[in-house]
Amino acid sequence: xxxxxxxxxxxxxxxxxxxxxxxxxxxxxxxxxxxxxxxxxxxxxxxxxxxxxxxxxxxxxxxxxxxxxxxxxxxxxxxxxxxxxxxxxxxxxxxxxxxxxxxxxxxxxxxxxxxxxxxxxxxxxxxxxxxxxxxxxxxxxxxxxxxxxxxxxxxxxxxxxxxxxxxxxxxxxxx
Amino acid sequence: xxxxxxxxxxxxxxxxxxxxxxxxxxxxxxxxxxxxxxxxxxxxxxxxxxxxxxxxxxxxxxxxxxxxxxxxxxxxxxxxxxxxxxxxxxxxxxxxxxxxxxxxxxxxxxxxxxxxxxxxxxxxxxxxxxxxxxxxxxxxxxxxxxxxxxxxxxxxxxxxxxxxxxxxxxxxxxx
DNA sequence: TGGAGCATGTAATGAGTTACATGATTGG
DNA sequence: CCAATCATGTAACTCATTACATGCTCCA
Numbered sequence: 001x002x003x004x005x006x007x008x009x010x011x012x013x014x015x016x017x018x019x020x021x022x023x024x025x026x027x028x029x030x031x032x033x034x035x036x037x038x039x040x041x042x043x044x045x046x047x048x049x050x051x052x053x054x055x056x057x058x059x060x061x062x063x064x065x066x067x068x069x070x071x072x073x074x075x076x077x078x079x080x081x082x083x084x085x086x087x088x089x090x091x092x093x094x095x096x097x098x099x100x101x102x103x104x105x106x107x108x109x110x111x112x113x114x115x116x117x118x119x120x121x122x123x124x125x126x127x128x129x130x131x132x133x134x135x136x137x138x139x140x141x142x143x144x145x146x147x148x149x150x151x152x153x154x155x156x157x158x159x160x161x162x163x164x165x166x167x168x169x170x171x172x173x174x175x
Numbered sequence: 176x177x178x179x180x181x182x183x184x185x186x187x188x189x190x191x192x193x194x195x196x197x198x199x200x201x202x203x204x205x206x207x208x209x210x211x212x213x214x215x216x217x218x219x220x221x222x223x224x225x226x227x228x229x230x231x232x233x234x235x236x237x238x239x240x241x242x243x244x245x246x247x248x249x250x251x252x253x254x255x256x257x258x259x260x261x262x263x264x265x266x267x268x269x270x271x272x273x274x275x276x277x278x279x280x281x282x283x284x285x286x287x288x289x290x291x292x293x294x295x296x297x298x299x300x301x302x303x304x305x306x307x308x309x310x311x312x313x314x315x316x317x318x319x320x321x322x323x324x325x326x327x328x329x330x331x332x333x334x335x336x337x338x339x340x341x342x343x344x345x346x347x348x349x350x
Numbered sequence: 351t352g353g354a355g356c357a358t359g360t361a362a363t364g365a366g367t368t369a370c371a372t373g374a375t376t377g378g
Numbered sequence: 379c380c381a382a383t384c385a386t387g388t389a390a391c392t393c394a395t396t397a398c399a400t401g402c403t404c405c406a
Contacts, residue, residue: 007272014279037274089272096267097182097214099325104189135298145344150274164328169320
């Protein structure tokens with residue numbers, strides 16, 4: 001019965017180690033803490049919580065206002081979380097529609113691409129700036145290197161992407 | 176009826192511009208051409224082909240051996256492809272379970288991480304080498320810069336990731 | 351000539367997103 | 379005190395993956 005949990009559910013279990021939370025709370029927590037490299041939606045969270053409650057990994061507490069009910073970790077939940085942590089994590093997956101468009105660029109009317117490319121570049125520049133700000137704040141607050149590993153991933157990733165944008169051939173960037 | 180196609184279906188339409196292909200062929204084609212940044216499975220391909228045949232975007236030709244049947248692009252399909260190309264592409268999405276594990280590292284028994292990290296690093300080093308080989312071959316074969324844009328994305332990405340691995344703090348890499 | 355492995359497709363399941371519904375709060 | 383907005387959850391749908399089935403080929 002203690003079914004193997006998926007990564008999304010496991011994250012919820014991870015967060016519940018800090019105390020019971022409702023689905024809504026968990027969405028906020030996750031968004032803030034892992035949202036940059038692991039997206040999830042409310043619907044997913046409620047589904048996983050319900051499934052985990054069924055499996056005994058979490059326990060719903062009494063409902064508060066407007067059906068809000070917090071879930072608490074059970075021992076089985078703690079176990080499932082540790083089991084998940086001990087499995088070798090899968091490879092990352094990336095899906096970048098812009099690359100798809102670039103791969104089919106020969107079917108595009110000329111000039112069409114430049115706008116898309118510029119918009120995406122701007123987005124990445126913005127994210128990069130955001131990550132840099134976060135890093136500076138964290139460092140100022142005395143964060144240790146180990147606290148910055150995921151943020152550093154984002155930083156290096158965005159740097160690489162912006163660099164890529166800055167070296168695209170003119171066929172792609174002019175229009 | 177000419178429903179908006181999703182990116183996966185649109186890619187199939189893109190490939191069919193080069194002539195009719197069966198589902199199986201399309202999987203091979205896609206794997207080779209966009210597999211590095213857009214994963215798809217046989218099941219998806221068959222589903223999308225069936226749906227697109229329903230919608231009149233492709234046309235099934237007569238079945239050959241073991242039910243193999245090729246699909247040909249229709250005019251409506253060409254139109255749907257162009258419509259897809261003209262929409263602004265969505266942001267990329269990345270999901271990296273290893274980062275998730277790192278985010279919950281405080282719940283891990285010490286020493287557990289190092290192996291995971293080493294395995295992932297090796298994988299990325301291998302991919303980087305593969306991309307470099309591909310680039311060299313392409314250049315030797317006289318490829319233009321515009322033919323290398325997606326490959327260059329992969330190169331810069333893998334370089335950044337390996338670099339990230341090489342700067343992880345010892346808490347994470349020792350064990 | 352038969353069985354190992356490849357080719358090809360379908361079915362079942364799981365995960366993720368979008369759209370919808372409704373109860374609480376609160377500033378005007 | 380009511381209309382706008384936020385909080386909270388559910389339902390419907392789309393997309394993706396895994397597991398299964400079966401026909402063909404080819405060589406030992």
